[in-house]
Amino acid sequence: MNERIFQTTHRDAGSKARTGVLSLGHGDVVTPAFMPVGTNGTVKGIYHEKVARMGYNLILGNTFHLYLRPGLEVLSRYSGLHRFSHWNGNILTDSGGFQIFSLPGLRRITQEGAHFQSPIDGSRHFFSPEKVVDIQHVIGSDIAMVLDWCTPPDIEHGEAVKAWKMTYDWAKRSLARRNELGEEFKGCLFGIVQGNFYKDLRKESAQALSEMDFPGLAIGGLSVGEKPEVFKEFLEYTAAQLPDEKPRYVMGIGSPDYLMEAMENGIDLFDCVLATRMARNGTVFTDDGPLVLKRSFNEFDMGPISEGCQCTACRDYSRGYLRHLFKCGEMLGGMLATEHNLAYLHDLVEKARQAIREDRFIEFKAGYLARYMSNKYKSGK
RNA sequence: GGAGAGGUUCCCGAGUGGUCAAAGGGGGCAGACUGUAAAUCUGUUAGCUCAGCUUUCGAAGGUCCGAAUCCUUCUCUCUCCA
Numbered sequence: 001m002n003e004r005i006f007q008t009t010h011r012d013a014g015s016k017a018r019t020g021v022l023s024l025g026h027g028d029v030v031t032p033a034f035m036p037v038g039t040n041g042t043v044k045g046i047y048h049e050k051v052a053r054m055g056y057n058l059i060l061g062n063t064f065h066l067y068l069r070p071g072l073e074v075l076s077r078y079s080g081l082h083r084f085s086h087w088n089g090n091i092l093t094d095s096g097g098f099q100i101f102s103l104p105g106l107r108r109i110t111q112e113g114a115h116f117q118s119p120i121d122g123s124r125h126f127f128s129p130e131k132v133v134d135i136q137h138v139i140g141s142d143i144a145m146v147l148d149w150c151t152p153p154d155i156e157h158g159e160a161v162k163a164w165k166m167t168y169d170w171a172k173r174s175l176a177r178r179n180e181l182g183e184e185f186k187g188c189l190f191g192i193v194q195g196n197f198y199k200d201l202r203k204e205s206a207q208a209l210s211e212m213d214f215p216g217l218a219i220g221g222l223s224v225g226e227k228p229e230v231f232k233e234f235l236e237y238t239a240a241q242l243p244d245e246k247p248r249y250v251m252g253i254g255s256p257d258y259l260m261e262a263m264e265n266g267i268d269l270f271d272c273v274l275a276t277r278m279a280r281n282g283t284v285f286t287d288d289g290p291l292v293l294k295r296s297f298n299e300f301d302m303g304p305i306s307e308g309c310q311c312t313a314c315r316d317y318s319r320g321y322l323r324h325l326f327k328c329g330e331m332l333g334g335m336l337a338t339e340h341n342l343a344y345l346h347d348l349v350e351k352a353r354q355a356i357r358e359d360r361f362i363e364f365k366a367g368y369l370a371r372y373m374s375n376k377y378k379s380g381k
Numbered sequence: 382g383g384a385g386a387g388g389u390u391c392c393c394g395a396g397u398g399g400u401c402a403a404a405g406g407g408g409g410c411a412g413a414c415u416g417u418a419a420a421u422c423u424g425u426u427a428g429c430u431c432a433g434c435u436u437u438c439g440a441a442g443g444u445c446c447g448a449a450u451c452c453u454u455c456u457c458u459c460u461c462c463a
Contacts, residue, residue, distance in 0.1 A: 039417050060416075098416045106418090119418040145416080192416090223415050231415095251416035258415070274415040281414065281421065296410070326420095327409095334420045379411065 005188055005215050006031075006247040006268070013359035016239070016266035017352075022058075022216075022247055024142040025186055026082070026090040029058045031247065032263045032353060034254070034345045035092060035271035039065050041085040044276050045331075045338035048087045054311075054339075054346050057089040058142070060271050063135050064096030068118050068125075072138050080140025092143035092271070095132050097192070097220070098252070101150035109149060111166065129170035130177040133189065141187045145218065146174040148192040153226040160196035164205045167194045167220075175213055190249060192220040197230060199237055206241035217242050218249040219267075223258065232261050239265040256285060256348060256372055260365045263352050275345050279337035282326045284313075285344040287368070289375035291319075293337065298323040311343035312336060 008020045022029040036043045036051055039062040043051050051059060061081055070084075078084035081091055100107050100114045107116040113128035129147040136144035148167040151160060171191045178189045191214040195201030209217055219238050222231055235250060239262075242248050247268045253259065254272020262270050275285070282293045284305050291298075291305065304314035305322070313322065313336035325333030348368075355364035 035416095037417065044417080045420070062417080065417085092416095094416045096416095099418085101416095103418075148416095150416080218416080220416070249416090254415050270416090272415050273417045273419090277414060277417065277419065277421080280419080283414080292411085294410095329420080331420065338420095 004245075006245070008244075010357050012356040012361040014362045015264045017263050017356045017361040018266055018268070019353050019356050020247070020268055022268070024058070024090045024188070026088060026142055027057050029090060030353065031268035032259075032349055032356075033058060033269055034259065034349050035060055035269060036342055037271055037273045037276065038085075038087075039273075040069070041066060041081055041087075043338075043342070045280055045335045046276075046342065048085065050312075050339060051342065052087075052089055054343055055350075056342070056346065058092060058269075059087065059089065061085075061091050061093045061139060061141070062096065062099065063093050063132055063139065063145075064099040064127075066093070066139060067096070067135050068120055072135065075140075076138050080138065082140055090142040091140070092269075093136050093139055093141040093145065094251070095136070095145040095147045095192075096127060097145075097148040098150050100127070101152075109166070111169070113170075114147070114149075129173040133174050133177040133181070133185075136187065137181060137185050143216065144178075144187045144189045146171045146189060146191055148194060148220050150221050150224065151194065151196045152224055153197055153230070155196060157198055157201075160194075160198050160201050163196065164194040164201050167192060168205065168208050171209060171212060171214075188215040190214055190216040190218050192218045192251070193238055193242070194221045195238070196221060197226060197234055199234075202234060202238045203241055206238055210241070210243045210246075214246070216247040216249060216269075218251050218269075220251050222250060223252045228257075231258070235261055235267075236265050239267060254345070256345070257369060259345070259349065260352070260369060263349075263356070264361065264365060275341035276338050279341040280334040282333070282337065284337050284340050285348075286377075287371055289372055289377055291377045293319065293322045293333070294326045295323070295377070295379075305340055306344065309340065309343060309347070311340045313340040314343075 132147040149163045191209040195205040249269035254274035298319040301319035
């Protein structure tokens with residue numbers, strides 16, 4: 001059942017970075033790979049067709065959201081999310097653990113699972129690890145994630161122990177449920193490492209999950225409000241505990257600098273809402289740092305966001321026009337910016353893969369970040 | 382020509398003697414955003430040598446300890462009637 005889904009194709013000579021191929025139900029994914037987030041079965045502000053044409057073959061959906069809307073009956077009648085949403089590539093679904101974590105006051109976690117209230121209508125629901133596997137089975141996820149308990153920074157050691165032990169127990173139950181479904185369950189199920197910001201717990205969690213029958217492992221509970229140095233320290237530490245032969249996925253990171261850190265540490269997958277959310281809010285990635293399109297200095301700028309970028313925004317429109325769209329609240333602005341940010345990250349990761357293949361990832365990263373982090377467009381303040 | 386209403390800080394618009402540099406919108410400017418309760422949220426928006434001081438509510442005078450608020454004149458706008 002647990003066939004090998006990942007092959008490393010090259011290892012960078014100067015770091016732990018690696019390239020590989022992930023073979024999933026809807027085609028291969030070259031790694032490292034960034035995964036755009038499409039929580040509700042749509043990557044906000046862009047056609048699936050464009051996402052696919054850009055080169056993305058693995059996007060996210062969210063168990064929590066899709067269970068609440070449109071609900072399992074609809075998804076089941078459509079034979080899953082691929083057909084429902086007309087996406088022919090791969091889909092990874094997050095379990096909803098992060099959403100439940102994000103609903104303080106609306107949730108209660110017990111050994112059995114998570115009780116929560118819908119943020120849509122206040123109705124009460126319950127997710128057990130088994131049920132979450134079942135829902136993702138209905139969705140038809142190519143990669144399903146176990147239900148986990150994500151914790152914020154600055155919690156007590158004792159509480160962090162409780163959370164990761166719970167996540168571990170839930171992981172075992174998730175696997176058991178997957179095994180019950182047998183061949184019917186077409187996707188692969190990934191485990192999630194927790195352990196908060198305690199190295200002993202990260203290590204225990206990573207080792208415990210590594211010994212289990214998961215075809216891939218994720219690092220959860222990072223980028224939840226901790227400082228960048230802390231993120232980096234725990235990313236590096238935790239990644240090193242994971243088995244080399246399985247794909248490693250860091251959940252929820254998407255700024256260029258975080259992606260670089262992840263790739264350097266041998267991470268193969270990452271996803272984030274940042275690119276698409278920032279885009280809708282008017283900020284685009286450039287090699288010189290993030291650019292807020294609404295800012296006044298763009299008014300007469302007839303150049304593209306990024307020279308050489310192949311996206312529609314850069315190909316057909318100027319910074320001045322994009323500024324105008326955002327100032328008018330025109331939805332095209334958000335759509336174009338979304339396309340740009342996704343194209344930008346795709347290009348960036350492709351450049352990184354190329355650097356890895358040529359054993360020069362460290363120089364590539366240093367050169368890129370020196371320019372990106374100088375943040376040319378940051379205001380004086 | 383007659384009757385009435387009114388001119389408030391970039392705009393709209395509250396405010397009818399001190400607690401008003403003046404509510405609230407809008408616009409402007411800036412900041413944030415990292416497994417999406419987000420096409421969202423936050424800050425700021427007279428000037429200065431920002432504690433404090435100076436100028437500001439159509440204009441000019443006046444009353445008062447004190448005026449965006451009261452009085453006089455002027456000016457402009459709008460509505461209705463001729």
